[in-house]
Amino acid sequence: MTDKIVIEDVYKIFGRKPELAREMIERGHDKDRIFTETGLTVGVQQASFTIQDGEIFVVMGLSGSGKSTLVRMLNRLIEPTWGSIKVLGQDITRMSRNKLIELRRTKMSMVFQSFALMPHQTVLQNAAFGLEVSGQDRGERERRALRALEQVGLSANANSYPSELSGGMKQRVGLARALTVDPEIMLMDEAFSALDPLIRTQMQDELLELQRQERRTIVFISHDLDEAMRIGDRIAIMEQGKVVQIGTPDEIVTNPADDYVRSFFHGVDVTKVFTGTDLACRDAASLIRDDRADPQAVRERIRKDGFSAGVVIDGDDRFQGMVTLASLDGADELRAAFIDNVEPARGEESLNDLLHRVAHLDVPAPVVDTDGRYLGSVSQRALLQTLDRTR
């Protein structure tokens, strides 16, 4: 199953007689108008989307746009007013109390903005909280809690109390508490917002590292664009309770749905957002799949394709080398015509790193994935166009 969470037409209206708000929403009135006329607050409206297995799904939006409300409906800390929410295939809006508690104990956990640790418990006891609640015996739960603390680098502080820790360390405990129950889904509401910038980046890296070790589905609320860009596989932008756009970071940057979304990205440093993978284009050079091909025939093909360079790959798509019209001239073997100093870029390199490479090459810069497979090339022109488009 690839859809971990499926949300269909979900609404949350705070206050009595939510039907009044629904009517007004259907007549196209906005949240402020609905509030002044009925006293009802629209938390979330018309939300429909899916969250896939193993992705970090970031929800962004201004204060009051409904992010916290949305994420709290996923474990029913807030009851949705209408709509269905399927978590791991089960509609949680129809779930009995006991089933719901079981789901919260075993399948999903949560990390909070101001940590929400229990001050009377040690770090270890805090980390073991989820298992304590589900009645796990002490030895087992402390063993698992300690392992989670090791994952976040806090096993040395297991016997400290939260008040003895710095903010960053507290949130590591919060993270460990969420990891101890080994959940499939983690909900993180502005989990790093209370930390200072340096620690915040550190925690983001750690979260990504944890994801590399063991992929979980993470719903991450943030109001920090850089954070969303760094860790998000996909981003949902919320405005006045509505999800106005969902997409990968670069999809949203390059193609914002409206001015509200665009305003978010105003001044965002795109050289940090885009990676080699995003920019690599297979139409920047001819592709030669046979490294024993006749150099002159290859030269002819490149010329016919309208390029000035070609990329040679092997049967497994692995990058071998680059040739140009000039280097092929008079060559009698393809390999002998490979031009020097073309070290392919890695897909995860940022546009910032690529900039230098592209600027100093006469040919499009080739990009490969972690296994050395050719992804495409970045021409000077394509790079400049990207910069221009997202200005």
Add this chain to the structure above:
Amino acid sequence: MTQDKNPQLLDIDVGAPVENAVEWIQTNMSGLLDGIAAVIKFFVDNLEGLLLWIDPYVAGVLLIVLGLWRVGIGFGIFCAVSVALFWEMQLWPETMSTIALVLGASAVAIVLGVPVGIAMSRSDLIERLVRPILDLMQTMPPFVYLIPAAIFFGLGKVPGTIATVVFAMPPAVRLTNLGIRQVSEENIEAGLAFGCTPRQLLTKVQMPLAMPTIMQGVNQTIMLSLSMVVIASMIGAGGLGNVVLTGIQRLNVGLGFEGGLGVVLVAILLDRITQTFGDPNKTGSGGGLPGRLRRAFGRGSNPEREQTTN
């Protein structure tokens, strides 16, 4: 000239229904009253018996050690001085009797009050109903409780304890309610998000986090009990209050002062010692030893509220 005209528009007697109710209870519920009396008598008598049974030297040393352990070296010295004063004033049995009454009445007040506080915290309706009753209990002059207590239970320790319980209970109720309601929303959400049942939420999240506040209420209840126990000596509750009362009746300033000083010392001892259970940070002021001892006895060192950093 004072005006002592008092207009009465309707012929309503406010006191009469209360009188009737008291009478009715007395004639129709004597079984219940006797039951309550028996339980309280058993409880208070045994507690007093225990405190008086302990050798005064042993009890004195225990008190000093308690002061050293819970508060610190300075307070330990204060405890030693107090013990010496009780002995020199020849008031040791009266002091023990007062402490027994205070602890007994406070225990009853807490056992009854904390659950009421919990119920109040869980329902706004219950809070709205209970709050005016608490206001009434606290603003009614304490002497007034002595009358029905004496009617129902005669004279002695039992009515004294009961009047004390009624007078001293409100802070335990109020601060339990307040403490639980003050627990931060995020901590509650954390409890729920990890799958707490409502009962687990109460025992694993709300009560522990409310504990510093609840202990403040307990401390106040104990202090109120002490002040009431002195008043209750008027219906024969005995103890230090009796010494004060005798001093008044005989216009014996010295005796009155001794009794009064005894009450003050008991108040300080109980206050400081019980406070440390609510706010263990206070133990820190006494130097490293208490903290280390506390840890050795396995008690948490941090009831300090989580500060939200945002």
